[in-house]
Amino acid sequence: MEGESTVKFDRWGSPVTTTSDACISLINSYYHQVLCYGRERKVIMAAMEEDRECVLANALAALFLFSRDTSAASRHLQVAAARLGRATSYEKLLYDSVSSIMNGTDCETVVALHSKLLREFPRDLASLNRAQALCFYMGRPDLSLGLVEQQVLPENQQESYIYGMLAFPLLELGRMSDAEISARKGLEINKSDPWSQHALCHVFQYECHFREAVKFMEECSPSWIDCSSFMYTHNWWHVALCYMDGHSPLNRILDIYDRHIWAELQRDDADCAExxxxxxGLWLRVDVRGWIGYTGNRLRNLANCLLNQESWHVDWLLDLLSVWALAHIGEIPRAEDLVKSIKSRLYSMSQKKQQSLHKGVLLAEALFEYGRGDYQHAYDILGPDFNANNFKVIGASDEQLDVFNEVWYTILLNTGYTSKAIGEIEKRLQHRSGVPFLWNLLHKVLMDKIKQKTGLEIQDSAKLKLTMLQWRNL
Incomplete structure (x- = not known):
């Protein structure tokens, strides 16, 4: 009965102590926003207003506010803590998982708490989404896969969004065929699921089916209009990359940037950091390909936004890309400040986190040197055995990390390590043989080598002919 404290059930069938049916309805709306990467997660604040005593509403409101207003977030968490005596077992488990995040508990423990919750309440896809995000920032797709595959999927065989959540760790583990099957199944259940769309695009990109990826994603794009700033611009980022690797004119990439990425910043509800x-991530790829000089003031206008420290330390990958951008446009003191701040942030962490994230600091230092054109110093920092695929701990997908391999090839070529660059490029082509940029780069390197060392002309010419033949057959 409305107005009486009683146990009601949310969309997952989880028990919630609340006085309000409206509170439950709004909590369910919040779950939907989480799973569809929607723009309206603030609906959880309305749920809390409907029942200020509800532990679940207050805990989720605290989580929503955590990155926006830490004081307000703490207040809501305190309200939830004060009422745990009347909470259900589900609410207590969720409170434990949320409070562990807000208290800075180590990621392994936080994921373990989420795993405990999901063992008892495996239909809670919103908590699975949160746990998978934590696994992503730990660089542990294996752990993410275990959560969804072993604990949650058996209870959610026909549930919307579950197969996109299965597909992503599969593709991050290199299981592309399985990822494609899962993503397609997710789209059969809900063709507007942006995470399944995103996962299938990843598969197309990995397999170098760039035209197919563009066609698929552009057909899906009307369904992104209500997505969060991250999901909206990230899916368009994928489209831009597919145009880039598919030999499209630069103006198509610039058009996507202007209409779907830069324009997002003009929205009142935009999350600028995302x-x-x-x-x-787009501009660094453009730079590696030598096209940045044809893009006008776009990078400078964007980098000027990064002078404001509000965007610093929101995300490790964002920090690294910001270091490069600031150094590239000549804001050297500001770029140095950001590198120093990254180091300071690292030293404030636990010994265990320092060890795992030390690579991130090295990459920041190297990107600073690369951004200002000191390739030798960048090489010295990274060392001869750099491989971006070993840097998942910075919170980046394989596709996001791949640009740092491209930066590495550029550093090698600009420091005279031509033979090593050739070997690295050839090694990469063994995994992704349909990337035109890599063939073009290999072609250029071989041509330069022929000019410099006529003694290698016969051997390299044969290799060049093979390279060009393979390139034509893409």
Whole structure:
């Protein structure tokens, strides 16, 4: 009965102590926003207003506010803590998982708490989404896969969004065929699921089916209009990359940036840091390909936004890309400040986190040197055995990390390590033989080598002919 404290059930069938049916309805709306990467997660604040005593509403409101207003978030968490005596077992488990995040508990413990919750309440896909995000920032797709595959999927065989959540760790583990099957199954259940769309695009990109990826994603794009800043600009980032690797004119990439990435910053409800992340990831690829000089003031206008420290330390990958951008446009003191701040942030962490994230600091230092054109110093920092695929701990997908391998090839070529660059490029082509940029780069390197060392002309010419033949057959 409305107005009486009683146990009601949310969309997952989890028990919630509340006085309000409206509170439950709004909590369910919040779950939907989480799973569809929607723009309206603030609906959880309305749920809390409907029942200020509800532990679940207050805990989820605290989580929503955590990155926006830490004082307000703490207040809501305190309200939830004060009422745990009347909470259900589900609410207590969720409170434990949320409070562990807000208290800075180590990620392994936080994921373990989420795993405990999901063992008892395996239909809670919103908590699975949160746990998978933590696994992503730990660089542990194996752990993410275990959570969804072993604990949650058996109870959610026909549930919307579950197969996109299965597909992503599969593709991060290199199981592309399985990821494609899962993503397609997710789209059969809900063709507007942006995470399943995103996962299938990853598969197309990995397999170098760039035209197919563009066609698929552009057909899906009307369903992104209500997505969060991250999901909206990230999916368009994928489209831009597919155009880039598919030999499309630069103006198509610039058009996507202007209409779907930069324009997002003009929205009142935009999450600017999420937009910066995707924008910078695009510009670094453009720079590696030698096209940045044809893009006008776009990078400078974007980098000027990064002078404000509000965007610093929101995300490790964003910090790294920001260091490069600031150094590239000549804001050297500001770039140095950001590198120093990254180091200071690292030293404030636990010994265990320092060890795992030390690579991130090295990459920041190298990107600073690369950004200002000191390739030798960048090489010295990274060492001869750099491989971006070993840097998942910075919170980046394989596709996001791949640009740092491209930066590495550029550093090698600009420091005279031509033979090593050739070997690294050939090694990469063994895994992704349909990437035109890599063939073009290999072609250029071989041509330069022929000019410099006529003694290698016969051997290299044969290799060049093979390279060109393979390139034509893409």
């Amino acid at each position: 937009v910066y992340l995707n924008a910078l």
